[in-house]
Amino acid sequence: MRICIVGPSFGYGGANIIAATIGKELAKKNEIYYYSYKFKDNYSDLPESNLFFSSKKENKLLGKLGKGLEMVVKREFTPSKYKKNEINDLFNIINQKKIDIVILNSFIAVTIFAEKIKKNFPNVILIAWMHEAVEHSFGSLTKNYPTAFRKALEVVNQIVCLTKKDLEVFKKYNNNSIIIYNPLQFISPQKSNLEDPVISFTTRLDINIKGLDYLMKIAKNIPDDWTIRVAANGRQDQINKFNKLIEDNKVNEKINYVGALQGEQLIKHYLESSIFISTSRIESFQLVLIEAMECGLPIISFSHSGGREVLEYGKFGILIKNYDVSAMAIEINRLIDNKNKRIDLQKKSIERSKDFQLKKIVDEWIVLLEKWM
CATH class of the missing domain: 3.40.50.2000 (Glycogen Phosphorylase B;)
Known part of the structure; x- marks a missing residue:
């Protein structure tokens, strides 16, 4: 399988580290690529030949004006409108590497890319990997683009979440939702002696x-x-x-x-x-x-x-x-x-x-x- 894991960063932070860890394990039997559309970090020492960054960022001034106008007219905005360069860069990876599956890591990656990928690459399998608590992701995190977020959840092929509470909510938007826990990053044969204050x-x-x-x-x-x-x-x-x-x-x-x-x-x-x-x-x-x-x-x-x-x-x-x-x-x-x-x-x-x-x-x-x- 040819898989691309997409997120805002592969730097420090639980979701980023977990994505890199799972990617490295899957790479033992699959072709795994990584695309960071926001930050140019490589905290987990991913293979540079398979790690891609966005060539251009959005124009912050124009983006701010556009989002502001949408908020005035519709009281929400559509994030993908302001990430055209980032979306096109991902499209190039999908085309060049003949990607079979795209794993969208985090709520914002799902919101930005899911609908656009599904429209342009209907045969590519989309997996939304949701690390955020539902009360947070359906609350403050997406309060300015709730429609885009919900539509993205509906078009992906699969949602992977982390808790029973999350699963209950995500199934309302996409029945192909399951729980897969995040893994430990290390094994420690030694255990605390419980003596240190x-x-x-x-x-x-x-x-x-x-x-x-x-x-x-x-x-x-x-x-x-x-x-x-x-x-x-x-x-x-x-x-x-x-x-x-x-x-x-x-x-x-x-x-x-x-x-x-x-x-x-x-x-x-x-x-x-x-x-x-x-x-x-x-x-x-x-x-x-x-x-x-x-x-x-x-x-x-x-x-x-x-x-x-x-x-x-x-x-x-x-x-x-x-x-x-x-x-x-x-x-x-x-x-x-x-x-x-x-x-x-x-x-x-x-x-x-x-x-x-x-x-x-x-x-x-x-x-x-x-x-x-």
Whole structure:
């Protein structure tokens, strides 16, 4: 099969890394190409001969004017109108490489390209790979182009999503919708000894979505001899905002920001801690949860859809009513005071992590792709 994976970036970020990981595995028996129409990153060391970038970007001024006029007249706009160069570049790849299947990675790639590809290449199979929580993708993310988003979902051949809640919604637009989990990026034979007075936290520095404001409040309520170590990637402006948040809340001694980590350093980050927490407001599926579970960490998470899916509604970890910071602080302190409880939850984390092994997930993708060929 000749497959092209399309997204705004192949840089840092869960969806980008997962797409690259799955692509590399599929490339063992298929021709896999990658097209990034927005950013020229190659965080996952994809083969440069198979990685393409858009030759031209939209004219921002004309795009802004056009979108503004559409919003005045129709109260929404059509994203594909302002990505003609990017669309034409993808058409060239499809033609030149004789692509059989296009996997559109993320809500915006689906919205921009799906209808145009289906109209010009009706025999090309389109798969929408939806990483975003439905309340987010049908809410703030697509609030300015809801019609284009829904039409795109209807024309693709297949939707791949990450949770049962997502599946229920996507099936209303396209009956060919299934769940395939995102896979673990590593295997760790070593597990945490649960002795270090450290709570690990891994994220990107989006203060609102990742609930970093909640993290400040939680930090004030843990024992003085414990710290929260934050491994996070972000633009410089996001780093500055996060550091200011720490300063304003006077939790410099409680929060240890170590920057972005990957590979062995990321695994060490998990292994040298005893609890992992998630304070996100919205998550469809949180890769960092399963990474922490693979390293044997007990999990405490707000009850966003990703947390509910990974922890199976509390079977494999502790779920906290959304945004109840006091309740989360109480559960953290209970775990801090009770190593036997940490050990019990560690066993559950290790058991659950087996469901996200890379081979298992890749096999599910292979079955799906072969169904269409």
